[in-house]
Amino acid sequence: MATKILMPALSPTMEEGTLAKWLKKEGDTVSAGDILAEIETDKATMEFEAVDEGVLGKILVAEGTSGVKVNDPIAVMLEEGEDASAADAAEPAKAAAEAPTSVPAQAKSADEPADIPRPDTSPDWPEGTPMKTQTVREALRDAMAEEMRRDENVYLMGEEVAEYQGAYKISQGLLDEFGAKRVIDTPITEHGFAGLGVGAAFGGLRPIVEFMTFNFAMQAIDHIINSAAKTLYMSGGQMGAPMVFRGPNGAAARVGAQHSQDYGAWYAHIPGLKVVQPYSAADAKGLLKSAIRDPNPVIFLENEILYGRSFEVPDIEDFTIPFGKAKIWRKGSDVTIVSWSIGVSHALEAAEKLSKEGIEAEVIDLRTLRPIDYDTVLASVMKTNRCVTVEEGFPVASMGNHLSAVIMERAFDYLDAPVINCTGKDVPMPYAANLERLALITPDEVVEAVKKVTYR
Amino acid sequence: MAARKGSASSAKAGANVSAEELTQYYRDMLLIRRFEEKAGQLYGMGLIGGFCHLYIGQEAVVVGLEAAAKEGDKRVTSYRDHGHMLACGMDPKGVMAELTGREDGYSKGKGGSMHMFSKEKHFYGGHGIVGAQVPIGAGLAFSDKYKGNDNVTFTYFGDGAANQGQVAETYNMAQLWDLPVVFVIENNQYAMGTSVQRATKSPDFYERGIAYGISGEEVDGMDVLAVKAAGEKAVAHCRAGKGPYILEIKTYRYRGHSMSDPAKYRTREEVQKIREERDAIEHVRQLLLTGKHATEEDLKAIDKEIKLIVNESAEFAKESPEPALEELWTDIYADVAPQNA
Numbered sequence: 001m002a003t004k005i006l007m008p009a010l011s012p013t014m015e016e017g018t019l020a021k022w023l024k025k026e027g028d029t030v031s032a033g034d035i036l037a038e039i040e041t042d043k044a045t046m047e048f049e050a051v052d053e054g055v056l057g058k059i060l061v062a063e064g065t066s067g068v069k070v071n072d073p074i075a076v077m078l079e080e081g082e083d084a085s086a087a088d089a090a091e092p093a094k095a096a097a098e099a100p101t102s103v104p105a106q107a108k109s110a111d112e113p114a115d116i117p118r119p120d121t122s123p124d125w126p127e128g129t130p131m132k133t134q135t136v137r138e139a140l141r142d143a144m145a146e147e148m149r150r151d152e153n154v155y156l157m158g159e160e161v162a163e164y165q166g167a168y169k170i171s172q173g174l175l176d177e178f179g180a181k182r183v184i185d186t187p188i189t190e191h192g193f194a195g196l197g198v199g200a201a202f203g204g205l206r207p208i209v210e211f212m213t214f215n216f217a218m219q220a221i222d223h224i225i226n227s228a229a230k231t232l233y234m235s236g237g238q239m240g241a242p243m244v245f246r247g248p249n250g251a252a253a254r255v256g257a258q259h260s261q262d263y264g265a266w267y268a269h270i271p272g273l274k275v276v277q278p279y280s281a282a283d284a285k286g287l288l289k290s291a292i293r294d295p296n297p298v299i300f301l302e303n304e305i306l307y308g309r310s311f312e313v314p315d316i317e318d319f320t321i322p323f324g325k326a327k328i329w330r331k332g333s334d335v336t337i338v339s340w341s342i343g344v345s346h347a348l349e350a351a352e353k354l355s356k357e358g359i360e361a362e363v364i365d366l367r368t369l370r371p372i373d374y375d376t377v378l379a380s381v382m383k384t385n386r387c388v389t390v391e392e393g394f395p396v397a398s399m400g401n402h403l404s405a406v407i408m409e410r411a412f413d414y415l416d417a418p419v420i421n422c423t424g425k426d427v428p429m430p431y432a433a434n435l436e437r438l439a440l441i442t443p444d445e446v447v448e449a450v451k452k453v454t455y456r
Numbered sequence: 457m458a459a460r461k462g463s464a465s466s467a468k469a470g471a472n473v474s475a476e477e478l479t480q481y482y483r484d485m486l487l488i489r490r491f492e493e494k495a496g497q498l499y500g501m502g503l504i505g506g507f508c509h510l511y512i513g514q515e516a517v518v519v520g521l522e523a524a525a526k527e528g529d530k531r532v533t534s535y536r537d538h539g540h541m542l543a544c545g546m547d548p549k550g551v552m553a554e555l556t557g558r559e560d561g562y563s564k565g566k567g568g569s570m571h572m573f574s575k576e577k578h579f580y581g582g583h584g585i586v587g588a589q590v591p592i593g594a595g596l597a598f599s600d601k602y603k604g605n606d607n608v609t610f611t612y613f614g615d616g617a618a619n620q621g622q623v624a625e626t627y628n629m630a631q632l633w634d635l636p637v638v639f640v641i642e643n644n645q646y647a648m649g650t651s652v653q654r655a656t657k658s659p660d661f662y663e664r665g666i667a668y669g670i671s672g673e674e675v676d677g678m679d680v681l682a683v684k685a686a687g688e689k690a691v692a693h694c695r696a697g698k699g700p701y702i703l704e705i706k707t708y709r710y711r712g713h714s715m716s717d718p719a720k721y722r723t724r725e726e727v728q729k730i731r732e733e734r735d736a737i738e739h740v741r742q743l744l745l746t747g748k749h750a751t752e753e754d755l756k757a758i759d760k761e762i763k764l765i766v767n768e769s770a771e772f773a774k775e776s777p778e779p780a781l782e783e784l785w786t787d788i789y790a791d792v793a794p795q796n797a
Contacts, residue, residue: 010715010716011716012505012507014716032493033710044720045718046716046718047724051493071502155602186629191625192625192626193629194591195591195592195626198595199591199597199599202592203530203596205602222585222588226584226585226588227583227588231573232787234571234582235571235573235787236561236564236565236573237790238574239580271788272788295789295791
């Protein structure tokens with residue numbers, strides 16, 4: 001049966017092309033793989049091969065013709081022995097993918113904000129729960145140990161996590177309890193062991209990958225985003241990477257530009273990741289336990305300065321904190337200060353100072369940057385009518401920028417002043433002590449911002 | 457540890473293989489070739505979009521290695537992945553429907569040519585970033601060692617990826633931890649348009665493991681029996697708990713890097729010569745005929761049968777509907793534990 005040969009699409013963007021040259025002429029016998037013609041696309045001149053064998057019955061588009069649309073018939077192929085007159089009766093070419101008739105409507109995202117904020121005000125633990133004092137460091141270790149006891153498939157890998165007991169002593173004692181099979185020292189190869197961890201997660205394990213600091217995770221960020229975060233989607237839900245990437249993030253002290261950066265906004269940008277940035281020891285513990293149990297890749301950003309700080313932690317079995325639920329550290333009616341991680345410490349200090357001047361600030365700790373508890377923020381802003389965000393990261397495309405946009409969209413009429421974003425300065429972190437102090441966000445800067453939005 | 461040039465394991469073709477097996481390899485390789493030709497055709501018609509990397513010419517690599525695998529073994533590869541999927545038993549209809557971006561595709565149309573997976577067939581992608589599948593493959597092997605089974609992971613990558621830093625990192629860890637992973641370097645001699653000679657002064661990739669203590673050998677990738685024999689040896693090494701093994705399989709891609717590659721970096725004659733003199737399918741065809749394992753008629757019947765399967769897959773892929781618009785918002789997060797491989 002005669003078949004029409006159609007103008008082929010030879011690049012992802014080609015819509016039409018030039019039939020530069022015919023390399024076969026009418027009546028020629030053609031084998032599969034023979035070059036029929038040269039075609040100029042928007043990118044290059046391509047050789048166009050025959051798919052089936054036969055005889056070139058009739059050329060419909062002469063060489064040198066430009067503007068030939070993809071899928072227009074350009075020639076007719078005949079089967080061996082078929083008469084050339086069959087060419088005229090050739091099957092009309094099947095239409096290729098039709099152009100979409102309408103732009104697909106964007107479905108509503110599951111976490112798209114509703115109009116009225118409904119904050120979850122339930123307590124994190126029941127009233128009367130016995131408490132104990134713990135450092136953030138101890139809380140993180142306990143969270144890992146408890147989850148490793150609970151699930152045989154949870155293991156920890158990273159640089160110096162085993163025999164050295166952790167570069168920051170977060171994994172103290174874990175090697176002794178769980179052995180070298182489950183607490184694994186890696187060579188200094190972030191790209192490699194992050195990818196290996198993703199593979200282990202695909203294979204059914206629950207890896208905790210520790211980065212000595214998140215600065216080094218930049219070497220591994222392709223695996224975090226392209227391999228871990230996107231695979232569930234790309235596989236149509238068949239497989240994903242249930243795992244935790246954790247370690248200290250943000251500025252420590254006097255370690256200079258390459259070791260002092262806050263990556264919260266970077267990871268919060270990525271669909272498929274969950275991002276946690278705890279402040280207190282109780283949150284560090286409850287959120288890390290949730291992270292290890294979560295069936296998705298979780299970025300768990302700790303803070304070195306906070307490791308040694310002590311907090312009250314509930315002394316109960318199986319204590320977890322859900323993602324996407326902010327914590328209100330301090331109630332207030334004059335201004336809302338939104339922060340997370342070490343920023344909460346600056347916000348609380350600022351709030352104390354402001355209180356002495358008669359300004360009562362409500363201090364919200366987001367705890368997780370993905371998902372974000374918009375409801376708690378919006379309900380507070382609707383009450384105080386003013387908002388300041390506090391974070392350590394760089395100012396451009398910061399989390400504060402995003403929060404400002406959401407507040408503007410959903411609570412514009414409630415605002416009595418523009419939202420101010422307090423951030424780290426737009427400079428690489430300097431080493432000199434005086435300059436480093438200038439580069440970091442301080443409680444005094446938060447005080448100043450609050451006075452601006454309250455017109456004091 | 458040793459690194460050997462190919463002669464020893466290559467092609468004592470016909471020995472130690474039954475007529476049924478040989479026929480099966482012929483059938484499997486032919487399915488890949490015809491499937492890829494059809495995919496190229498559908499691409500030309502605009503039914504397949506974006507990047508589409510065809511496997512034509514390299515068929516003996518995956519068919520030979522699958523012949524050395526057992527149930528439970530895993531495989532992971534790059535974006536030139538259609539052949540791997542067909543060879544491990546994934547349904548041509550599901551693969552083709554993914555190429556056309558339809559709801560019956562392996563990833564519901566959300567992955568495309570470069571991103572396909574099958575938990576059932578232990579196929580872990582389908583990765584679009586050159587070299588990224590290499591540590592992932594070692595991680596899959598890590599999970600099997602952790603669980604204490606004797607599964608092996610075939611980690612495929614090309615001569616281009618072999619120069620990636622993460623490959624060196626992975627060799628180091630795989631040998632350090634004795635991971636049961638076969639590193640399969642499909643050396644088709646061109647990393648997109650850059651020939652091996654223009655990319656490295658150390659072109660013997662099977663020797664790249666020596667620095668880490670990993671044995672490797674060179675294999676004739678146009679001879680499915682040589683590939684199978686090398687695969688069996690590598691797999692035995694891994695299953696015995698001796699750690700990873702490297703196979704550098706010399707092969708050749710007949711088509712461009714992707715559909716939009718005019719392939720000006722090599723001559724038409726170079727491609728034609730290999731097609732005519734070293735084609736892997738033709739090789740098995742001759743073995744079947746000269747060994748009197750099959751007649752021309754038998755082979756014609758197989759050709760016909762394969763053509764039917766491929767045409768059915770193409771029809772299926774055209775008929776399957778585009779994914780529902782709601783699919784835009786699904787599979788971003790797993791609500792329940794997604795797997796227990």
